[in-house]
Amino acid sequence: MTDALPQAGTGEQTGGPSTALSRFKVLDLTRVRSGPTCVRQLADWGAQVIKIEMPEGLDQGDPMGGPRGGPDFQNLHRNKRGLTLNLKEKEGVELLKRLAKDADVIVENFRPDVKDRLGIGYKDLSAINPRLVYASISGFGQDGPYAGRPGFDQIAQGMGGLMSITGLPGQGPVRVGIPIADLCAGIFAAQGILVALLEREVSGKGQWVQTSLLQAQAFMLDFQASRWLQAGEVPKQAGNNHPTSIPTGVFKTKDGHINIAATGNAIWKRFCEVLGKADWLVDPRFKDSAGRSTNRDILNPLIEAEIAKDTSESWVERLNAAGVPAGPIYTIDKMFDDPQVKHLGIAATLNDGLRSQTYVAQPMTLSRTPSAIVTHPPAIGEHTDAILREAGYTDEQIADLHKRQVV
Structure with missing residues (x-):
C-alpha cells in the first residue's frame, strides 16, 4: 500500500492511511486545543485513535475552540473515530477501564484533581495495564501551588513571559496571534509519548508523561530565557526589530x-x-x-x-x-x-466522495512513512457501536448502554 502525501502544488491527498503508528491504540479524552493538538500528531501518522466524548445532551460545557462543525474543530479532530461515554457514571468508568486494558496511550487534559476523582488517573489505569503510556496536559502542572488553577493559553502567555517581549516598545503587554502555549504543550506531549513508547520497547513498562501550558511557554522563550538565566538580562519589547540580530x-x-x-x-x-x-x-x-x-x-x-x-x-x-x-x-x-507553500503541500484537501475539506497538513515529511489525512472528524459518537462490539459487547448490551445514557 502506498501511503498518502500531499501532492506538490495541489495539496490533494491520495492513497491510504499512514502505517507508521498503526500498531498503537490511543484513547483521546481531551478537549479544547492542547490535548487535541497532541492526539492529532499521533492520528496523522496512523495511530488508532478513539475520541471519547460525553453523550449528546449530557455535556453542558461551552464548546471552547469553536463549534463542532467549525474550521477549528475540523482541523483538530481528523483521522479519529468517535465514541460517547458518560464518565460520571460508574459503568462508564468501568467501560473506559475495559478499553484501557489493551490501549497503548491515553491522553487527557482535565484539571489535575478531576481524573483522580473519577477514578481514571494514572495510578488507576496503569494498575490494570502496566504498559500504558498516560499523557497529561494541564495549565500549570499536576502538583505545586498552582496545580488547581484552570489553564488558559493567554494566561500562560502572560505568566510565561511571552507577552512582556511581544509588541512595540512601551506599548504594554501583547498576546501572540495564535494560542502558542496550547499548541506547544500539545506537541511536546506528543513528543513525550513517542519517547515513552520507544523506552517501553526496552523496559516493557509504560509511564506517566506530563507537561503544562506554563512549562511549554517558558521553554519556548528559548534564547530570551537564556539571556536572563545566563547573562542576567531582562529582555524587553523590541517590536518588529530582532532583539539581538541587527538590522x-x-x-x-x-x-x-x-x-x-x-x-x-x-x-x-x-x-x-x-x-x-x-x-x-x-x-x-x-x-x-x-x-x-x-x-x-x-x-x-x-x-x-x-x-x-x-x-x-x-x-x-x-x-x-x-x-x-x-x-x-x-x-x-x-x-x-505562495508557490512555495503550494509546492510543500501545507494545505491538504481530503475528498472522500461525500465532501471535500481542506486541512493544515503536518509540517514535516518522512521519506518512507508519511503522514496522511484520510478521514474527516467523526460525528459525536459516530463509531460507538462498532468500538463496543470490538470490546466484546453484544448488540443487546449496547442498546441497554444507550438507553441508560452510559454511552
Whole structure:
C-alpha cells in the first residue's frame, strides 16, 4: 500500500492511511486545543485513535475552540473515530477501564484533581495495564501551588513571559496571534509519548508523561530565557526589530512592507552593495555588529529611506539574489497562494466522495512513512457501536448502554 502525501502544488491527498503508528491504540479524552493538538500528531501518522466524548445532551460545557462543525474543530479532530461515554457514571468508568486494558496511550487534559476523582488517573489505569503510556496536559502542572488553577493559553502567555517581549516598545503587554502555549504543550506531549513508547520497547513498562501550558511557554522563550538565566538580562519589547540580530526587522517599501535580515558582517556587506551604500561599510557607527546595535535607531530610518524607493516584490527578488534574507509579509490568504507553500503541500484537501475539506497538513515529511489525512472528524459518537462490539459487547448490551445514557 502506498501511503498518502500531499501532492506538490495541489495539496490533494491520495492513497491510504499512514502505517507508521498503526500498531498503537490511543484513547483521546481531551478537549479544547492542547490535548487535541497532541492526539492529532499521533492520528496523522496512523495511530488508532478513539475520541471519547460525553453523550449528546449530557455535556453542558461551552464548546471552547469553536463549534463542532467549525474550521477549528475540523482541523483538530481528523483521522479519529468517535465514541460517547458518560464518565460520571460508574459503568462508564468501568467501560473506559475495559478499553484501557489493551490501549497503548491515553491522553487527557482535565484539571489535575478531576481524573483522580473519577477514578481514571494514572495510578488507576496503569494498575490494570502496566504498559500504558498516560499523557497529561494541564495549565500549570499536576502538583505545586498552582496545580488547581484552570489553564488558559493567554494566561500562560502572560505568566510565561511571552507577552512582556511581544509588541512595540512601551506599548504594554501583547498576546501572540495564535494560542502558542496550547499548541506547544500539545506537541511536546506528543513528543513525550513517542519517547515513552520507544523506552517501553526496552523496559516493557509504560509511564506517566506530563507537561503544562506554563512549562511549554517558558521553554519556548528559548534564547530570551537564556539571556536572563545566563547573562542576567531582562529582555524587553523590541517590536518588529530582532532583539539581538541587527538590522533585522520590518521595512516599508513603495507598496507595502517586507522583512529583511541583514545581520552579520558578510550579509551586511551584501546588503549595502545591493542598496548602493558602500559608505555604510566604513561608517564607524555601522561597520561592525556592536556599532549597528548601538546605533539601531539611527540606522533603521536610513535603511527605510532606501527601501521605500522600490516595490516589495522587487526588493525581495534583488536581496535574495544577493544572498540577503528577505521576504514578503503575507496575510494568511496570500500565504496559502505562495508557490512555495503550494509546492510543500501545507494545505491538504481530503475528498472522500461525500465532501471535500481542506486541512493544515503536518509540517514535516518522512521519506518512507508519511503522514496522511484520510478521514474527516467523526460525528459525536459516530463509531460507538462498532468500538463496543470490538470490546466484546453484544448488540443487546449496547442498546441497554444507550438507553441508560452510559454511552
